[in-house]
Amino acid sequence: MSPRGRRPGGVDTRAAILTAARADFAEQGYDATSVRGIARRAEVDPALVHHYFGGKAKLFAAVLxxxxxxxxxxxxxxxxxxxxxxxxxxxxxxxxxxxxxxxxxxxxxxxxxxxxxxxxxxxxxxxxxxxxxxxxxxxxxxxxxxxxxxxxxxxxxxxxxxxxxxxxxxxxxxxxxxxxxxxxxxxxxxxxxxxxxxxxxxx
Structure with a gap:
């Protein structure tokens, strides 16, 4: 069982993180975007963002x-x-x-x-x-x-x-x-x- 409101890990989770990151980076810019904010938008634990992408810089590279x-x-x-x-x-x-x-x-x-x-x-x-x-x-x-x-x-x-x-x-x-x-x-x-x-x- 996953915590309520959180998405379990998997292929769809990675895609959800990318989608959320693309939106946050576009709306807020690189500096104002945070891993926690992206995780919140994607409805995942912040640890999953680090698991899949290793941090904000690598996530941004993946978005681009x-x-x-x-x-x-x-x-x-x-x-x-x-x-x-x-x-x-x-x-x-x-x-x-x-x-x-x-x-x-x-x-x-x-x-x-x-x-x-x-x-x-x-x-x-x-x-x-x-x-x-x-x-x-x-x-x-x-x-x-x-x-x-x-x-x-x-x-x-x-x-x-x-x-x-x-x-x-x-x-x-x-x-x-x-x-x-x-x-x-x-x-x-x-x-x-x-x-x-x-x-x-x-x-």
Whole structure:
């Protein structure tokens, strides 16, 4: 017997959590959405959200249909050489995007973000908080710079995101031949220093 008002685990439960999460993220934005709120909407125990998705960041990636764990990818970049963070980010993103599965999903995500306000809000907040914002905060902490003001985190993260989203649009949506043909190394070398300046400006 399950507790009254709670849905038991199973395939339908996972789908219910995704549906609830999609609605909460769209209505409230990434920051204001909580695992408990999603669980309440899905009528499940919060432990089931963690069981199926491992936390809010992974759940958000599942809602956006991202074929990778953003937290693990960003963690690996931040733990690598500090002076190569910019280039590492470019290579990391391209390694996901250029897979057959990644390309199809990312094209769909970009098109949705361009045409749907809800998708735009979710992608914007996720990139500035969980991806590039996390890089800024962790690099500042490792350098002993202390806490970076919120507006600085958002500005740096937003500028870094603009570079990578711009690259994605030109490579996967507009398909500019020179950008499509460029290798990961070429793009990392050319874009890396710009990202480095945004994310680790004191280096």
């Amino acid at each position: 249909d991202i074929p990778a764990d953003p937290a693990a990818l960003i963690g690996a970049v931040v733990q690598g050489p500090r002076d190569q963070v910019g280039e590492s980010l470019v290579r990391t993103f391209l390694s996901v995007w250029d897979s057959d599965e990644g390309r199809q999903r990312f094209q769909a995500l970009l098109r949705s973000a361009v045409t749907h306000d809800e998708a735009t809000l979710m992608l914007r907040e996720f990139l500035t908080r969980e991806v590039f914002g996390r890089v800024v905060r962790e690099l500042a902490a490792s350098a002993g710079s202390g806490r970076v003001p919120t507006h600085q985190v958002e500005l740096r993260a937003g500028l870094a995101a603009s570079q990578m989203i711009g690259l994605a649009v030109m490579r996967y949506i507009v398909e500019l031949p020179a950008v499509v043909a460029a290798s990961h190394d070429e793009l990392a070398v050319m874009l890396g220093p710009t990202l480095q300046g945004y994310l680790a400006p004191d280096d």
